[in-house]
Amino acid sequence: DPGFSFCWDNVQKLSITRHPGVNKNSMMIWALCFATQNRISFSHEEFNQDTISATEIPLNIFLPSKDDFQCLRERMEIMVQHIIVKYFDEFKECTVPRITHEFTEESDTKSHIVNLGVIQENPSTCKGTIEILKYLHRYVPQYSDGKPYQTVCSGDQLSVERMIEAKLAMACSEEPSDRLDGLVPRPQGFHKRNIVLQDAMNMLYDGRSTGDLGSLIQIRNTFHFNNVKKKVADNINHAVDFWNFVTEAFICSIVCKILNVLSVDEKFQTMEDKQQEIKGIAIQVVDKVWPRISFNSIRDACEESLESTTESSIDHVCEYTRAVVWQGLKMMCQRDAERENNGNFLMIDWRVDMVDFWNNNHYKYLILGHRLLSDMNGLLPERLAQEIKWNSTANLSGLPGHNIALDLVNEFLNNEFKTNLKECHGRYTDKQIHRCSKLVGKLGKDTERIYQYNIVQKPVIHCHSSEVDNTKNIKKFLELYMPQNMLENSNTLRSHRGFHDFVHRICIKNPKKLSERLSKYRINLANEQYVHL
Numbered sequence: 001d002p003g004f005s006f007c008w009d010n011v012q013k014l015s016i017t018r019h020p021g022v023n024k025n026s027m028m029i030w031a032l033c034f035a036t037q038n039r040i041s042f043s044h045e046e047f048n049q050d051t052i053s054a055t056e057i058p059l060n061i062f063l064p065s066k067d068d069f070q071c072l073r074e075r076m077e078i079m080v081q082h083i084i085v086k087y088f089d090e091f092k093e094c095t096v097p098r099i100t101h102e103f104t105e106e107s108d109t110k111s112h113i114v115n116l117g118v119i120q121e122n123p124s125t126c127k128g129t130i131e132i133l134k135y136l137h138r139y140v141p142q143y144s145d146g147k148p149y150q151t152v153c154s155g156d157q158l159s160v161e162r163m164i165e166a167k168l169a170m171a172c173s174e175e176p177s178d179r180l181d182g183l184v185p186r187p188q189g190f191h192k193r194n195i196v197l198q199d200a201m202n203m204l205y206d207g208r209s210t211g212d213l214g215s216l217i218q219i220r221n222t223f224h225f226n227n228v229k230k231k232v233a234d235n236i237n238h239a240v241d242f243w244n245f246v247t248e249a250f251i252c253s254i255v256c257k258i259l260n261v262l263s264v265d266e267k268f269q270t271m272e273d274k275q276q277e278i279k280g281i282a283i284q285v286v287d288k289v290w291p292r293i294s295f296n297s298i299r300d301a302c303e304e305s306l307e308s309t310t311e312s313s314i315d316h317v318c319e320y321t322r323a324v325v326w327q328g329l330k331m332m333c334q335r336d337a338e339r340e341n342n343g344n345f346l347m348i349d350w351r352v353d354m355v356d357f358w359n360n361n362h363y364k365y366l367i368l369g370h371r372l373l374s375d376m377n378g379l380l381p382e383r384l385a386q387e388i389k390w391n392s393t394a395n396l397s398g399l400p401g402h403n404i405a406l407d408l409v410n411e412f413l414n415n416e417f418k419t420n421l422k423e424c425h426g427r428y429t430d431k432q433i434h435r436c437s438k439l440v441g442k443l444g445k446d447t448e449r450i451y452q453y454n455i456v457q458k459p460v461i462h463c464h465s466s467e468v469d470n471t472k473n474i475k476k477f478l479e480l481y482m483p484q485n486m487l488e489n490s491n492t493l494r495s496h497r498g499f500h501d502f503v504h505r506i507c508i509k510n511p512k513k514l515s516e517r518l519s520k521y522r523i524n525l526a527n528e529q530y531v532h533l
Helices: 066-087 126-137 157-169 190-204 218-222 235-260 275-289 295-300 316-339 343-359 364-381 382-390 408-424 430-438 442-452 469-484 512-525
Strands: 004-015 026-037 112-121 151-155 183-187 391-394 403-405
Touching: 004 112, 004 157, 004 408, 026 126, 026 408, 066 235, 066 275, 066 316, 066 343, 066 403, 112 126, 112 403, 112 430, 126 157, 126 183, 151 157, 151 382, 157 183, 157 190, 157 364, 183 364, 183 382, 190 235, 190 316, 190 343, 190 403, 190 408, 218 235, 235 316, 235 469, 275 316, 316 343, 316 403, 343 364, 343 512, 364 382, 364 408, 364 512, 391 408, 403 408, 408 430
Parallel strands: 004 151, 151 183
Antiparallel strands: 004 026, 026 112, 391 403
């Protein structure tokens, strides 16, 4: 038996009263949960069960190293190769190697997901979260001595925070099931990637630069990405598509400069070994957009003298554009790591993002990252650490490179449940809610498929792909922006409005304070460590 893991998230439904003068609107908050079978099994492996105290974990494992950035650079080069092959006709015949890992074969298999229904408890309260976890704990296997077989329980940032609080509240109970010992919280990646996307928008999207060629908002208006707003929570897919387009377009402009052509469909002379040529071009592209990195401040969280951001020789338009491309490539790499279920890369991405969590005051995500990386480095037994690393995604289609984070799966199930509730027309009885929750997932889809093809004469055809051909817009982009040389340092001082002092670099703000904060987190985690074991 390879084992399984849980995932849950809150689901909210606003009930609007017909007579507001008599009754009030009410927000119903429940929890929707599911279990997924582990595709990568560690249950039969002989692992070391020893753990270490949180205070023994060195601080440098919470921050990215030079090796992490080198790995990220190589992944970016692969992303650039994909873009070149996609848009340049002369390289269409080239093949870009897939980034594989030791469990690629298992990751390409379809996941077996079991819907556990909706629990009508309020997860915003400690009591409600405890009841939710008790419900899930009923499915946790036990050893012959009655000790629970610890099982990973995933969720977004808020769900994990509530799980930890619930386990602390029940820590003094006598029975292991009451202490919820069998559930190990694990933060998921989809909501984290949304935080990274929002930070990129906050840093590089400013309405004051509407009239400046090459700014994000000017590109957004020119190419009619009208659904993209600075707040990405309500338009995530549109924001991701926009960033992908901008990143691909700027990369195509860099490649055109390297090849000395004006358009992606212009003929040019290539080397005999096109495979090596495309690799060399990708290296040049990544070198051009790579930031200045303060390794001392990142690795050791100690102060380092940095270049002044107001130095007169800096071309701030070039710095801004390089940052846009680098952020876009980083988000592509993180998405690819998730799609490939590459546990090693996912952990690297968490370490890289820890810098942004600190600099952008995402302290709750900083705590989550600290806890997750501690789990990976001795806080949990090795079996659990491996399961947390390699079983954090699900493959709904069974196709290569189609893994998604478990919290995103939960979002899909939540949307299906809310759609089912619409048919209740406001009558949210326990029986009706239970029925709607059971129709979520495979059962509901199979039922709909039978209805569409056996009863409805004209079945609804659903789109199975979100891919779009941007070649036409890429050509227009090159015509508009290549003459501006925005990725070349200019002798003239340039800057977009709202970005007069912008510099493309990575460093830690107040590194000594970060060191103190991480040390404090270690002590707090050591005091709570009895909850884990």
